[in-house]
Amino acid sequence: MNSPNFDASSDPFDRSEETISSGSERRPFLGIRFECCRTYARIYRNESQDAYVGNCPECRARVTVPIGGGGSSSRFFSAG
DSSP states (O other): OOOSSOOTTOOTTOOSSOOOTTSOOOOOEEEEEETTTTEEEEEEEOTTSSEEEEEOTTTOOEEEEEOOSSOOSOOEEEEO
16 A cells, blocks of 8 residues: 555565565665764665665765674664
8 A cells, every 4th residue: 555654664574565666576675864964765785685785865975784693673773
């Protein structure tokens, strides 16, 4: 179901919803608050599936979050 409201609690691994309108599958993501520009963006898992990578939508500062053993159940982080 499409909603005009942003739902920050969405489970990125929930496959019960339909695929994105482009027909591709949903990709795992992390929500990042970029402190540099006080903005929020999602970063997505890279092709080699060993890190989440992305850029600040304002200043294009790059962030890489490695995926490792133990991990974290949190889906939202801040980057300086």
